Amino acid sequence: MSVMESVDVVVVGTGNAASCAALAAKEAGAAVLLVDAASEDDRGGNTAYAGGQMRVAFNGVDDLTKVIADLTDEDIRNTDFGTYTASEFFDDMARVTQYRCHSELVEYVIDNSLDTLVWLRSKGVRFEAAFGRQASKVDGRMKFWGGLPCIVWGGGAGLIDALHARAKKDGIRTLYETPAVGLLRDANRVTGITVLHKGETREIRAKAVVLACGGFEANAEMRARYLGPNWDLAKVRGTRFNTGAGLRMALDAGARSYGHWSCAHSSCWELNAPEYGDPIVKGAYQKHSYPFGVMVNADGNRFVDEGADFQTLTYARFGREVLAQPGLFAWQVFDQRAIPLLRETYRIRQVTQVQAATLEELASKMEGVNADGFLKTMREFNRAAPADEAPLNASVKDGLGTKGLALPKSNWARPIDRGPFEAYAVTAGITFTFGGVKITTNAEVEDDAGRPIPGLFTAGEMVGGLFYHNYPSGTGLTCGAVFGRTAGRSAASFAKSM
Ligand SMILES: Cc1cc2nc3c(=O)[nH]c(=O)nc-3n(C[C@H](O)[C@H](O)[C@H](O)COP(=O)(O)OP(=O)(O)OC[C@H]3O[C@@H](n4cnc5c(N)ncnc54)[C@H](O)[C@@H]3O)c2cc1C
Numbered sequence: 001m002s003v004m005e006s007v008d009v010v011v012v013g014t015g016n017a018a019s020c021a022a023l024a025a026k027e028a029g030a031a032v033l034l035v036d037a038a039s040e041d042d043r044g045g046n047t048a049y050a051g052g053q054m055r056v057a058f059n060g061v062d063d064l065t066k067v068i069a070d071l072t073d074e075d076i077r078n079t080d081f082g083t084y085t086a087s088e089f090f091d092d093m094a095r096v097t098q099y100r101c102h103s104e105l106v107e108y109v110i111d112n113s114l115d116t117l118v119w120l121r122s123k124g125v126r127f128e129a130a131f132g133r134q135a136s137k138v139d140g141r142m143k144f145w146g147g148l149p150c151i152v153w154g155g156g157a158g159l160i161d162a163l164h165a166r167a168k169k170d171g172i173r174t175l176y177e178t179p180a181v182g183l184l185r186d187a188n189r190v191t192g193i194t195v196l197h198k199g200e201t202r203e204i205r206a207k208a209v210v211l212a213c214g215g216f217e218a219n220a221e222m223r224a225r226y227l228g229p230n231w232d233l234a235k236v237r238g239t240r241f242n243t244g245a246g247l248r249m250a251l252d253a254g255a256r257s258y259g260h261w262s263c264a265h266s267s268c269w270e271l272n273a274p275e276y277g278d279p280i281v282k283g284a285y286q287k288h289s290y291p292f293g294v295m296v297n298a299d300g301n302r303f304v305d306e307g308a309d310f311q312t313l314t315y316a317r318f319g320r321e322v323l324a325q326p327g328l329f330a331w332q333v334f335d336q337r338a339i340p341l342l343r344e345t346y347r348i349r350q351v352t353q354v355q356a357a358t359l360e361e362l363a364s365k366m367e368g369v370n371a372d373g374f375l376k377t378m379r380e381f382n383r384a385a386p387a388d389e390a391p392l393n394a395s396v397k398d399g400l401g402t403k404g405l406a407l408p409k410s411n412w413a414r415p416i417d418r419g420p421f422e423a424y425a426v427t428a429g430i431t432f433t434f435g436g437v438k439i440t441t442n443a444e445v446e447d448d449a450g451r452p453i454p455g456l457f458t459a460g461e462m463v464g465g466l467f468y469h470n471y472p473s474g475t476g477l478t479c480g481a482v483f484g485r486t487a488g489r490s491a492a493s494f495a496k497s498m
Helices: 016-027 045-049 061-067 073-078 086-096 103-122 155-169 220-227 244-251 316-323 359-365 371-384 473-497
Strands: 003-012 030-035 127-129 136-138 143-144 150-152 173-175 180-183 190-197 200-211 266-268 292-298 330-334 354-356 421-433 442-446 452-458
Touching: 003 016, 003 190, 003 473, 016 030, 016 045, 016 155, 016 200, 016 473, 030 200, 045 155, 045 473, 086 103, 103 127, 103 473, 150 155, 180 200, 180 244, 190 452, 200 244, 200 473, 220 421, 244 354, 244 452, 266 316, 292 371, 316 421, 354 359, 359 371, 359 421, 452 473
Parallel strands: 003 030, 003 200, 030 173, 200 452
Antiparallel strands: 127 150, 136 143, 180 190, 190 200, 266 421, 292 330, 330 421, 354 421, 442 452
């Protein structure tokens, strides 16, 4: 096999984690090469599809001004940004993962979250305040909720453009359409990767390798094998290139499998969305305003507590719940109390939507749904929901739940009785998988004995042990940036020690 390149650090992938690793390794003095299975047009993996929200621990607006350059004095005067302390961030991670997340890795992410966003800014990433998504007007002032005031300008695609512009400026080269297919090893360490390049298997020799090439969400066979029946039928919300190749390479090299392999991040996604993410529509297929309505299945029954928590803390497990329903679909139903609050993703052209003046008429239009079952569900729900006239407010869990239902709706429950009504058909869209390999806080990949495999580092979706059962929104990019940056630094330092 011929040697194609020889570098200090080769980074596999061009998404958030890979780009951060490449920039950090370069900053530390290493010669760096990026390789991606995708073409240049399709670069950036799932990151290019992301909304761009990044969860960060902060102690007040002064911390945010270090990240968001464009905050004006007027913004600061008219907005309650609140705080999101490290312990609140940790509590959210612990609670949603049912206290299984690896505390040391999570603490590392949280403690480095603010500093990493500031570093991203220094690399040319522009952040803005997520007024449109995470704030609402309370007593005449905008109030943020949920630890998510920071969003990348231009979303995930903007993040990729900024990081790659900087990589180019730093002289980092990228080989596209060059999938990594294996790791090279000698007796002591990982010595590079094998790639497919223009139909030939070639070697890229490196003193250190960073694998940042995503989970197995785009691999139907692995989804069925690890996540279970019908997961092969889920829609993929993002890139088609994350097929688990990186995980397989790491496991073959002796990496310790870690985390929740039988679970994934998945959310309510337009029923007729294409098989993989659409680079134009991107995340707009998502349907996350269910806390203000109800979701029913083919039998017309509700199947989740739509108001269990803020949507940012429930949406990543509700795709799984939809996938478990007969026919693998659900309808989200809203009345005039909720319709003004629906996110912009409900207003795109590519929606499966029906409207009707009455619930009876709506029932007849919701394809695949048992009308009698649905109307019975709505009668019971409307009797159980408090007839409170206070407007629905997304920024607080209002505690107004149903009374006496076997399956409650815990917050934002109101009778759904003000026509005209709207309903939207959804299925499960998988975002990324939770199973991965175990790393140290230096992003070194551990073997089964818990020892670092010399020369092998990883970051991003390939890291196991961060997410179990569920996920707080905006954490994927933050974890990927923190461990990507760390992997780059560690790989450069390892390469230097060779
Ligand atoms: C629609 C959508 C919206 C989202 N919104 C948010 C959000 O607002 N905030 C947030 O925090 N997270 C969000 N996420 C999740 C977030 O995008 C991911 O967690 C994150 O981007 C993963 O980054 P990564 O670098 O690990 O992987 P990716 O960005 O997926 O990059 C993986 C890279 O590896 C490449 N690759 C794969 N296999 C190979 C191979 N064999 N050889 C070479 N290259 C390979 C891929 O082509 C790709 O470039 C969203 C995801 C989606 C799909």
